[in-house]
Amino acid sequence: xxxxxxxxxxxxxxxxxxCKQHDPEPDYSGLQNLTYSVQQKAGSAxxxxxxxxxxxxxxxxxxxxxxxxxxxxxxxxSFSDERGKYTKxxxxxxxxxxxxxxxxxxGMPKGVYICEVQLGGQVSRYRLIKAN
Numbered sequence: 222x223x224x225x226x227x228x229x230x231x232x233x234x235x236x237x238x239x240c241k242q243h244d245p246e247p248d249y250s251g252l253q254n255l256t257y258s259v260q261q262k263a264g265s266a267x268x269x270x271x272x273x274x275x276x277x278x279x280x281x282x283x284x285x286x287x288x289x290x291x292x293x294x295x296x297x298x299s300f301s302d303e304r305g306k307y308t309k310x311x312x313x314x315x316x317x318x319x320x321x322x323x324x325x326x327x328g329m330p331k332g333v334y335i336c337e338v339q340l341g342g343q344v345s346r347y348r349l350i351k352a353n
Contacts, residue, residue, distance in 0.1 A: 247330035248303040255309040255324055262287075263317035275336050279350040282327055286336065289319040293341040297323055313314040316340065326351055 253343045274287040278348060288296050301308040313320050328336075336347040 249307040249330065249334060251328055252300060252302060252307040252309050253277075254294070255300060255326070255329075256321055257324040258313055259311075259313055260321045260323070261315055262289075271341060273338055273340060273345055273350070274334060275338075275347045279352045280326070281352055283323050283325045284320045284325070284336065284349060286338065287319070288313070288316050288321075288340055290316050290341045292300065293317060296320070296341075297339040298324075299335075299337040299339075300324060301335045301337070303335060307333070 242278075266334075270289075271291075272287070272289040274285075276285055278284075283301075286298050290296070293316050294314060296313050298311045298313065299308055309324075311322060311324070313322060331353055334349045334351060336349055338345045338347075343348045
């Protein structure tokens with residue numbers, strides 16, 4: 222009788238464990254279609270120093286990436302999900318004059334995103350948090 226009760230208890234636990242509802246994986250595929258705008262600035266207030274600014278963090282709708290390097294004409298900004306599965310790459314010119322890129326994350330799930338900036342032979346990574 223005890224063996225039968227143990228068997229039933231184990232079967233019930235296995236069923237409960239196997240029947241758990243798991244939240245579906247967030248859909249980051251829209252990241253590849255991320256909309257953005259580029260705005261050229263006249264010079265930099267950085268006094269001739271290389272500058273990268275990624276703000277705000279955490280963010281709700283959009284992220285602004287500002288770049289300035291008097292010795293570099295181009296840069297690449299990449300946004301990806303935390304696992305790096307989905308990526309949006311943005312190539313920008315005229316970095317020596319200063320440039321701002323605004324990326325709109327509307328419709329994207331909340332969570333962690335990675336912003337990677339390739340500028341002047343250097344790579345900088347920023348961990349961004351999208352809140353509701």
